[in-house]
Amino acid sequence: MGSVTPDKTLDVKGKICPYPDMDTMTTLKKMEKGQILEVFLDYPLSVERIPRNLKKQKHKLLSSEQIDGPIHRLLIEAHGLK
Numbered sequence: 001m002g003s004v005t006p007d008k009t010l011d012v013k014g015k016i017c018p019y020p021d022m023d024t025m026t027t028l029k030k031m032e033k034g035q036i037l038e039v040f041l042d043y044p045l046s047v048e049r050i051p052r053n054l055k056k057q058k059h060k061l062l063s064s065e066q067i068d069g070p071i072h073r074l075l076i077e078a079h080g081l082k
């Protein structure tokens with residue numbers, strides 16, 4: 001999918017439920033439509049849950065990859081609530 005330059009990066013490594021999910025959703029709420037949020041996280045439940053929550057909020061998961069051990073990198077396109 002080519003290289004996407006994120007507008008914002010959120011690092012929630014080392015945080016456990018509910019913080020990765022909450023921080024991701026809170027950050028997305030403040031972003032403009034079409035902006036890209038990059039999230040680094042290592043909490044397995046959030047890796048599964050965040051994509052489900054994105055769907056409910058109409059945000060778009062562009063990619064989810066495991067980059068190093070338990071660390072995942074998500075790229076999310078903000079739906080924009082403004």
